[in-house]
Amino acid sequence: MTGAADLASGKGHRDENFPVASRLVRPELRGPILAFYRFARAADDVADHPTAPPAEKLEQLARMEAGLRGDAGASPAGEALRAVLRERGLTDAHALDLLEAFRRDVTKxxxxxxxxxxxxxxxxxxxxxxxxxxxxxxxxxxxxxxxxxxxxxxxxxxxxxxxxxxxxxxxxxxxxxxxxxxxxxxxxxxxxxxxxxxxxxxxxxxxxxxxxxxxxxxxxxxxxxxxxxxxxxxxxxxxxxxxxxxxxxxxxxxxxxxxxxxxxxxxxxxxxxxxxxxxxxxxxxxxxxxxxxxx
Missing domain, CATH: 1.10.600.10 (Farnesyl Diphosphate Synthase)
Known part of the structure; x- marks a missing residue:
């Protein structure tokens, strides 16, 4: 099965137009920010892939949500962010909102x-x-x-x-x-x-x-x-x-x-x-x- 990694653009946080977890941010918080960024980047790459069919994109986004919610093996990016959120006692609501946006990118x-x-x-x-x-x-x-x-x-x-x-x-x-x-x-x-x-x-x-x-x-x-x-x-x-x-x-x-x-x-x-x-x-x-x- 095609995974989100197969649809990756290769773009990283240093390629963005605005700073992401720059050295101004406290060092101990850069890791969690980058975990959130990697999740968002993986979902964005899925939604923006130029040739993948919409149904495949939606399936990959669903797998990312499953990983975020604790489904082992569903999505490495989702599971990695879930671990960070649990460690810090943070909500997954913001990541779920992002997935809603990326679904809209596929369908709207x-x-x-x-x-x-x-x-x-x-x-x-x-x-x-x-x-x-x-x-x-x-x-x-x-x-x-x-x-x-x-x-x-x-x-x-x-x-x-x-x-x-x-x-x-x-x-x-x-x-x-x-x-x-x-x-x-x-x-x-x-x-x-x-x-x-x-x-x-x-x-x-x-x-x-x-x-x-x-x-x-x-x-x-x-x-x-x-x-x-x-x-x-x-x-x-x-x-x-x-x-x-x-x-x-x-x-x-x-x-x-x-x-x-x-x-x-x-x-x-x-x-x-x-x-x-x-x-x-x-x-x-x-x-x-x-x-x-x-x-």
């Missing part, structure tokens, strides 16, 4: 509007940050800010990769109503260069994503764990830069991804901004907020 190729896309991101993006917060013992009151940031990261990835997703998988995350409002269809995404109408669509969605990032900006200030707060500050800075680029660049024909030197500069700016804010609150006698309020 179009999104009618922004609200439908946001519902998808509730399962595909938010659970990742929620898991990391739970692992660090942070309060659930931070979830709305986490969800805004994680959703923004997801939409940025969708916009950057819209041509590839359409060409390889006939999958379109760009909401249909926004395309229709500009008088174009999904075929515009398959061109080698974005038309003026498509670029207006991309820019509009990027501006909506900037709105999510505005909501997420207080997130790092509300995190008690200093190292995690710095990592969130780095991710926020990288995401804000990419969203701004997408308001003026064509992801079909122009580079949107950061070059390494650009990413390093933005990461330093994001981390230093968070560090300065925390120091300022200490010097002024303020407390670090348990919830990410302004400041």
């Amino acid at each position: 190729l179009r999104y009618a509007d922004w609200a439908e896309l946001m519902d998808y991101c509730r399962y595909s993006a938010s659970p990742v940050g929620r898991f990391v917060l739970d692992l660090h013992g942070e309060p659930r009151a931070l979830w709305p800010l986490n969800d805004a940031l994680c959703t923004a990261l997801q939409v940025i990835n969708h916009l950057q990769d819209c041509g590839k997703d359409f060409g390889a998988l006939d999958r379109v995350y760009v909401p249909l109503d926004v395309l229709e409002a500009e008088g174009i269809g999904v075929e515009a995404i398959g061109a080698g260069q974005g038309s003026p109408a498509l670029l207006r669509v991309i820019a509009d969605l990027a501006r909506r994503t900037q709105g999510l990032l505005d909501q997420a900006r207080p997130f790092a200030a509300g995190i008690a764990d200093r190292r995690l707060a710095l990592e969130v500050g780095v991710i926020q800075a990288l995401a804000e830069s990419l969203a701004a680029r997408l308001t003026r660049r064509d992801p079909l024909s122009q580079r949107v991804h950061h070059r390494p030197v650009e990413a390093v500069g933005l990461a330093l700016r994001g981390a230093l901004g968070v560090a300065a804010g925390r120091l300022g609150r200490r010097l002024s006698g303020g407390r670090l907020r348990p919830y990410g309020g302004p400041g």
Whole structure:
């Protein structure tokens, strides 16, 4: 029987657009984060395989869920994550939510509007940050800010990769109503260069994503764990830069991804901004907020 490993892309955590378990995170917590990432990566590779039949993909995702729930021999990735969750006393709900998103990736190729896309991101993006917060013992009151940031990261990835997703998988995350409002269809995404109408669509969605990032900006200030707060500050800075680029660049024909030197500069700016804010609150006698309020 074909296994999830047979559908693997070979992509690892260092290949992602945003940091995964970077050295900013406490060393003892990197292993659990990477176990969660490997589970998500295996499921993502199954859903995104260009030639595997949908029925086979759904079967592999079902096996991953079985392994996560304790079915020995069903899925190495599922069983490995289950062991980590049990050791740490953490819920499997976030991993199960991810599997729901990957099932949608197999069966749902179009999104009618922004609200439908946001519902998808509730399962595909938010659970990742929620898991990391739970692992660090942070309060659930931070979830709305986490969800805004994680959703923004997801939409940025969708916009950057819209041509590839359409060409390889006939999958379109760009909401249909926004395309229709500009008088174009999904075929515009398959061109080698974005038309003026498509670029207006991309820019509009990027501006909506900037709105999510505005909501997420207080997130790092509300995190008690200093190292995690710095990592969130780095991710926020990288995401804000990419969203701004997408308001003026064509992801079909122009580079949107950061070059390494650009990413390093933005990461330093994001981390230093968070560090300065925390120091300022200490010097002024303020407390670090348990919830990410302004400041």
